[in-house]
Amino acid sequence: MTDHRAKAALYDTLAEAAKALANGRRAELVDVLAQGERSVEELADEIGHTLANTSQHLQRLLRSGLVQSRRDGTRICYSLSGPVVLTLWQTMRRAAEEHVAGLQQLAEDYLGDRSQLATITRDQLRERLRDGDVVVLDVRPEPEYASGHIRDAVSVPVQDLKSRLGSIPRGADVVAYCRGPYCVYADDAVRLLNQNGLTAARLEDGFPEWVMAGLPQVQSTSTSRARPRSTNEGAA
Amino acid sequence: MTDHRAKAALYDTLAEAAKALANGRRAELVDVLAQGERSVEELADEIGHTLANTSQHLQRLLRSGLVQSRRDGTRICYSLSGPVVLTLWQTMRRAAEEHVAGLQQLAEDYLGDRSQLATITRDQLRERLRDGDVVVLDVRPEPEYASGHIRDAVSVPVQDLKSRLGSIPRGADVVAYCRGPYCVYADDAVRLLNQNGLTAARLEDGFPEWVMAGLPQVQSTSTSRARPRSTNEGAA
DNA sequence: GCTATTGTCAAGAGAAATCTTGAATACTTC
DNA sequence: GAAGTATTCAAGATTTCTCTTGACAATAGC
Numbered sequence: 001m002t003d004h005r006a007k008a009a010l011y012d013t014l015a016e017a018a019k020a021l022a023n024g025r026r027a028e029l030v031d032v033l034a035q036g037e038r039s040v041e042e043l044a045d046e047i048g049h050t051l052a053n054t055s056q057h058l059q060r061l062l063r064s065g066l067v068q069s070r071r072d073g074t075r076i077c078y079s080l081s082g083p084v085v086l087t088l089w090q091t092m093r094r095a096a097e098e099h100v101a102g103l104q105q106l107a108e109d110y111l112g113d114r115s116q117l118a119t120i121t122r123d124q125l126r127e128r129l130r131d132g133d134v135v136v137l138d139v140r141p142e143p144e145y146a147s148g149h150i151r152d153a154v155s156v157p158v159q160d161l162k163s164r165l166g167s168i169p170r171g172a173d174v175v176a177y178c179r180g181p182y183c184v185y186a187d188d189a190v191r192l193l194n195q196n197g198l199t200a201a202r203l204e205d206g207f208p209e210w211v212m213a214g215l216p217q218v219q220s221t222s223t224s225r226a227r228p229r230s231t232n233e234g235a236a
Numbered sequence: 237m238t239d240h241r242a243k244a245a246l247y248d249t250l251a252e253a254a255k256a257l258a259n260g261r262r263a264e265l266v267d268v269l270a271q272g273e274r275s276v277e278e279l280a281d282e283i284g285h286t287l288a289n290t291s292q293h294l295q296r297l298l299r300s301g302l303v304q305s306r307r308d309g310t311r312i313c314y315s316l317s318g319p320v321v322l323t324l325w326q327t328m329r330r331a332a333e334e335h336v337a338g339l340q341q342l343a344e345d346y347l348g349d350r351s352q353l354a355t356i357t358r359d360q361l362r363e364r365l366r367d368g369d370v371v372v373l374d375v376r377p378e379p380e381y382a383s384g385h386i387r388d389a390v391s392v393p394v395q396d397l398k399s400r401l402g403s404i405p406r407g408a409d410v411v412a413y414c415r416g417p418y419c420v421y422a423d424d425a426v427r428l429l430n431q432n433g434l435t436a437a438r439l440e441d442g443f444p445e446w447v448m449a450g451l452p453q454v455q456s457t458s459t460s461r462a463r464p465r466s467t468n469e470g471a472a
Numbered sequence: 473g474c475t476a477t478t479g480t481c482a483a484g485a486g487a488a489a490t491c492t493t494g495a496a497t498a499c500t501t502c
Numbered sequence: 503g504a505a506g507t508a509t510t511c512a513a514g515a516t517t518t519c520t521c522t523t524g525a526c527a528a529t530a531g532c
Contacts, residue, residue, distance in 0.1 A: 255489095259489085259490085261490090285491085286491080286492075286493090288491085288492080288493080288494095289490080289491060289492075292490085292491085293490095296489095307498090307499080309499070309500065310498080310499055310500055310501095311499095
């Protein structure tokens with residue numbers, strides 16, 4: 001009976017892990033961090049909030065232990081503390097999909113109608129890659145491609161896709177992938193490709209799932225990332 | 237850009253699943269519900285809070301969708317909505333173990349020193365059960381045994397163990413199991429058995445993990461549980 | 473050293489969560 | 503249908519969370 005206090009403290013601390021994810025903005029941050037390390041500024045941009053606010057959310061995550069940070073020059077880069085955090089995020093998503101009312105509707109509101117989009121599973125893509133008869137586009141922002149991508153994939157951030165349509169061979173079978181099931185980049189890419197007469201499909205889940213499945217990838221080895229100071233090359 | 241709002245709404249709703257678990261008392265409730273369906277009163281007792289407060293926590297869980305409720309006579313029984321909720325809870329625990337600072341210490345404070353306790357893994361127990369040379373004790377409260385237990389296990393709630401020591405064959409190899417890694421019942425049982433000259437080990441995790449692993453169990457089939465009105469039979 | 477860049481800290485207003493208390497509701501049993 | 507049991511509802515005090523604003527700190531490059 002005297003350990004009511006100890007028991008409460010233990011479960012309070014277990015709940016800390018959930019509290020870290022118990023906020024929409026922090027969930028967005030974890031979703032982005034699942035793609036790899038990012039700076040505070042980039043993350044603030046991603047979630048559309050102020051630097052100060054984003055910094056505070058990141059520190060909440062940091063205090064929980066689910067993410068870690070390191071200095072890289074003037075920037076501070078945050079990343080997930082380990083694979084179990086990614087698993088936790090994916091499991092939470094799955095639990096919400098199955099049981100949280102209204103999620104399907106909200107997903108549809110945000111993602112739009114996916115029924116016209118061709119999709120392809122991880123296993124199917126792996127086979128196609130083995131056969132070599134497919135062009136794989138990584139349509140996430142470039143830094144995410146830089147910190148890790150599917151082997152043989154080409155980086156074409158979705159914003160740049162329109163201007164780079166010409167570089168995709170006519171008649172090619174294209175597969176686009178992005179962050180995961182709740183990311184619109186691959187959807188947008190496939191729609192744009194289809195409009196331009198290309199056969200394209202969306203990988204049904206994203207890069208983190210590819211990594212978790214142990215499939216072939218290219219991982220950034222440099223701890224200190226090369227920052228594009230002259231940032232014009234990507235736009236050409 | 238216009239779908240900032242839709243994106244925020246989507247991630248806010250994803251975060252609802254985390255909010256449901258983002259409280260120590262609700263975490264305790266989920267941990268108990270992982271053993272099977274329980275009434276509000278029983279649950280209030282388990283977490284040591286008032287009925288009203290427990291009811292409110294349960295309704296928070298209910299609203300999140302992670303648990304469900306059904307009426308059974310005058311009582312209302314709550315249970316987890318599906319296996320993914322159990323997975324979520326287990327993953328959260330694992331994430332906290334690996335990354336939340338101070339958890340190890342708190343666990344030790346609550347659980348005490350486990351270094352002297354023999355433990356046995358699921359796989360080891362499965363083999364021992366096949367060989368039939370082991371006595372398996374389910375030392376959880378009786379209702380949890382009733383709603384599901386390891387096949388061939390005997391219900392001996394840890395409170396009753398002392399008075400029922402005589403019924404355990406001398407020289408038997410005993411394995412005790414309970415709710416899971418953060419439950420003290422099996423620890424207490426093994427200590428008591430050891431003090432009485434019996435060879436005993438604790439199953440390293442609990443009944444939910446056994447079920448998740450697809451190992452042989454007995455599951456309550458009756459939807460409406462037989463309530464012990466004359467509650468004296470178990471104490472004999 | 474000086475300045476620009478990047479991130480954090482601190483304080484405060486508004487909203488949400490937590491727990492308590494006492495009253496109300498729904499079903500069972502007599 | 504009256505009484506009893508089990509649970510929920512409602513209101514309120516306290517604490518925690520969230521976001522904003524403006525000041526402060528650390529590093530890079532000159």
